[in-house]
Amino acid sequence: MDGYSDQDMAEEVDVVVVGSCMTDLVSQTPRLPKAGETIHGHNFFIGFGGKGANQCVQAARLGAKTAMVCKVGKDFFGSNYIQNFKDNAVCTAFVTQTAEAMTGAASIIVNDAGENAIVIVAGANMLLGEEELEQARSSLAKAKVLLCQLEISSHISLQALRIARQSNVKTIFNPAPAIPDLHTDFYRESDIFCCNESEAELLTGTRVASVDDAGHAGLELLKRGCAAVIITLGPQGCVVLQASNPNPKHIPTTKVTPVDTTGAGDSFMGALAFYMAHYPSMSLEEMSRRANLVASVSVQSVGTQTSYPFKKDLAAELL
Ligand SMILES: Nc1ncnc2c1ncn2[C@@H]1O[C@H](COP(=O)(O)OP(=O)(O)OP(=O)(O)O)[C@@H](O)[C@H]1O
Numbered sequence: 001m002d003g004y005s006d007q008d009m010a011e012e013v014d015v016v017v018v019g020s021c022m023t024d025l026v027s028q029t030p031r032l033p034k035a036g037e038t039i040h041g042h043n044f045f046i047g048f049g050g051k052g053a054n055q056c057v058q059a060a061r062l063g064a065k066t067a068m069v070c071k072v073g074k075d076f077f078g079s080n081y082i083q084n085f086k087d088n089a090v091c092t093a094f095v096t097q098t099a100e101a102m103t104g105a106a107s108i109i110v111n112d113a114g115e116n117a118i119v120i121v122a123g124a125n126m127l128l129g130e131e132e133l134e135q136a137r138s139s140l141a142k143a144k145v146l147l148c149q150l151e152i153s154s155h156i157s158l159q160a161l162r163i164a165r166q167s168n169v170k171t172i173f174n175p176a177p178a179i180p181d182l183h184t185d186f187y188r189e190s191d192i193f194c195c196n197e198s199e200a201e202l203l204t205g206t207r208v209a210s211v212d213d214a215g216h217a218g219l220e221l222l223k224r225g226c227a228a229v230i231i232t233l234g235p236q237g238c239v240v241l242q243a244s245n246p247n248p249k250h251i252p253t254t255k256v257t258p259v260d261t262t263g264a265g266d267s268f269m270g271a272l273a274f275y276m277a278h279y280p281s282m283s284l285e286e287m288s289r290r291a292n293l294v295a296s297v298s299v300q301s302v303g304t305q306t307s308y309p310f311k312k313d314l315a316a317e318l319l
Pocket residue numbers: 196197232233234235236237238253254255256258261262263264265266268291292293295296299
């Protein structure tokens with residue numbers, strides 16, 4: 001936007017995401033190579049990923065004023081990612097570049113059967129520290145919603161949640177990728193604790209393979225101190241529980257033909273943050289129903305951020 005700087009944007013942010021950026025380097029091959037083998041692939045592309053950035057971009061595409069707090073390398077990938085944020089109208093005032101590490105990268109090989117082998121190097125993501133969080137403090141304290149995940153140092157995510165809570169900013173925490181010994185304060189600092197089936201399984205130690213299982217796991221997570229729990233269930237939508245109404249509620253979604261479900265969870269999270277920021281008095285069930293529908297659009301085309309809908313792609317009643 002001409003004449004409208006990053007600093008101007010930082011003054012009026014609705015959704016702040018403190019999290020990761022990853023560049024996906026994707027090779028499509030007939031089969032996965034064996035150790036020591038070189039094979040020819042038939043396609044290569046570079047994609048924008050990382051859970052934090054994905055969620056931020058989805059919220060921005062729905063119309064939320066978003067800011068990303070993250071660290072990328074002083075390299076081509078980092079500069080390219082900053083441009084991607086700008087292209088999606090995300091405030092980059094708190095995106096820093098470091099010469100100490102490369103931008104986070106995921107080297108992905110996908111064979112024709114859809115199987116993959118992936119190497120993730122978190123790189124600059126792990127260097128996001130308290131200093132950068134301090135720089136974002138005043139924007140964070142004025143925001144409506146904070147969104148965090150676990151692809152950066154977990155103590156930075158927890159610190160961001162604490163700052164938001166102290167300022168009465170609603171917090172959404174996505175414990176992904178899940179770690180078994182999650183600090184108990186993550187539950188207490190979360191207004192919404194939102195995870196998928198496998199994360200719920202790892203955190204509770206119980207099997208989550210059905211809507212009923214998700215209800216039981218959700219109750220266990222709720223007991224740990226969060227105000228609400230959402231467990232996403234792929235094509236089955238999600239289950240919602242609130243401390244004020246702990247009866248698990250199944251929120252189904254519409255049946256679609258999935259083409260590529262990569263990043264569906266992040267689309268759901270970004271949409272949820274948008275609804276919380278724009279419709280603070282909407283029920284959590286209704287926000288979840290709408291987030292299901294946004295995410296269901298994302299599974300109907302290929303890629304991660306490339307599949308995320310914009311406001312203009314959605315029915316007016318969803319916005
Ligand atoms: N096949 C599908 N059909 C319709 N909606 C889907 C489908 N898969 C996922 N979704 C939507 O996306 C949301 C998140 O999906 P899921 O529970 O699979 O998360 P996830 O495992 O974190 O996803 P991913 O790791 O692929 O990003 C679901 O709650 C649902 O709303």
